Amino acid sequence: MKRPILYVIVTISFLLSSCITNKDLVYLQDKGTVMNDSLMIKEQSKPYRVQVNDILSINVKALDEELTSIFNPVSTENGNIGSESLYFNGFTIDLHGNIKFPILGEISVLGLTIKEVEDKVKKELLNQYFKETAQIFVTVKLAGLRYTVTGEVGSTGVLTLYQDRVNIIEALANSGDIKPTGDRTDVLIVRQYPDGQRIHHIDLTDIAAMQSPYYYIQPNDIILVKPLKRKAIGAGETATQTLTTIASIFSVVVSTYFLVKNL
Structure with missing residues (x-):
């Protein structure tokens, strides 16, 4: 009976040392x-720099809202912009690092920060479409x-x-x-x-x-x-679970010992 008891003691010691402690959590x-x-x-x-396949939400505002409607395909009423809407109507950065923007065409934005994208879109809008008097305001966010x-x-x-x-x-x-x-x-x-x-x-x-x-x-x-x-060796997450495991092992060892002894 000494050997089974020794095995149980070693197993108990091993499992107790394997308990998940406060420092682990x-x-x-x-x-x-x-x-x-x-x-x-x-x-x-x-600052995050945009990458290929990122989707950008770009909103353009001006004194005359009718002039900016073509640039804002995503409805921003009540601040409610769904992820599905952004997926279909946002501006996806293609494999070449460009976005396709209405009127302006392709704009290279790969590796730029969000603030740099805002500045670049605003600059292109002023160069190609708006005048300074339009007082445009560009907001860019990740979708x-x-x-x-x-x-x-x-x-x-x-x-x-x-x-x-x-x-x-x-x-x-x-x-x-x-x-x-x-x-x-x-x-x-x-x-x-x-x-x-x-x-x-x-x-x-x-x-x-x-x-x-x-x-x-x-x-x-x-x-x-x-x-x-500890999880791989089957130790419990708590002391109660570990003691339950120990009791089960002890029961199996003792039962096996007496079964073999009586053969």
């Missing part, structure tokens, strides 16, 4: 990586911040948020948050660049994550949450 902990008593975090986000979340989260899928800036914690919360069995210390972000895709890593349990250039997501980001190694 809490976001933005102070791990001494931010050298500031007030924990003032300096953001490192940079929603679209991203993908998969892995150990509450709900996987492709999501869209109508905000100018979204950090990764907000994005994950919108997908049901990371499960207790998800690895918050090494979340992967697959980001699109003009020359291809790159994978970045961020530790969301460390407050220093707020200083990461990947803390704020960008359009078309893919967020991957890996499972903890």
Whole structure:
């Protein structure tokens, strides 16, 4: 009987050491990586530069609204612009980095910030269509911040948020948050660049994550949450679940021992 008991003790010790702890679950902990008593975090986000397949919402206003109607195919009444409407009526950046704008034709916008796109469209409108006295006003926005979340989260899928800036914690919360069995210390972000895709890593349990250039997501980001190694070995998410697993193992070992002994 000594060997089975030894096996059970070793298994219990292993499972107990594999329990998911508070440190595994809490976001933005102070791990001494931010050298500031007030924990003032300096953001490192940079203005987003538009890419191929991005959809832009462009609105042109002037003193005479009839002159601008041709430039505004998407209805903005009451501020209600649906994603489907933007898909069909927004301005999609083609493979050459251009948008096709009424009257003006093709305008190259690839790699420009939203503010730079606004300035360029306004400049072209003044050069080709309006006079300075028209007092035109151009507003450019991304047609929603679209991203993908998969892995150990509450709900996987492709999501869209109508905000100018979204950090990764907000994005994950919108997908049901990371499960207790998800690895918050090494979340992967697959980001699109003009020359291809790159994978970045961020530790969301460390407050220093707020200083990461990947803390704020960008359009078309893919967020991957890996499972903890503890999940792979079958340890429970809570102490109760772990004890239940231990009790089951102990019961099987004892039953097997007496069954073999009585043969």
